[in-house]
Amino acid sequence: DAKTTQPPSMDCAEGRAANLPCNHSTISGNEYVYWYRQIHSQGPQYIIHGLKNNETNEMASLIITEDRKSSTLILPHATLRDTAVYYCIVRPGRGAQKLVFGQGTRLTINP
């Protein structure tokens, strides 16, 4: 599985857009980019995933660069409840379920 690099921490003001970057320069053609988050000590929660096109759902948007070597997760209007550790993960589109979690980014939303 490709290795990802994320900043260890970020801050964002409540109501603003939170943009979380992720580098995955060794990603291969069949690997997807997934984002999960973990609020406090709860189980991780799926946010979004994509292959090469930008994706949007009710929680967030995922922007993947054309060369697919990096991506950005966007929380459009961050709330205090979005304070969590965010994990960027790359994994093959087929094969066994293997989510390889790195250190993630600790996002703090400030009032």
Place this chain on the structure above:
Amino acid sequence: NAGVTQTPKFQVLKTGQSMTLQCAQDMNHEYMSWYRQDPGMGLRLIHYSVGAGITDQGEVPNGYNVSRSTTEDFPLRLLSAAPSQTSVYFCASSWTPNTEAFFGQGTRLTVV
């Protein structure tokens, strides 16, 4: 629809004891897995299963056994607990590798 249910939520074991962490899902997912999370670290894969009767090792399998006799259940057995196994354990399931994984709320295990 309860999702992924883990029991117990908390457990204290003495070194050398054995126990089974239970994981059950009611979504008819084929894929299930176990992770451990040590303080301040990301999750590490212990074992996973692609369907009933099929299991495989993950990143840190030593000291743990799994079995998958039904689609719904995927128990994790600690054979002889060691302090190094003190951790939070998460179980996850999903339809396929491409779809979102649902996680349980975790089992906090302390080995003294």
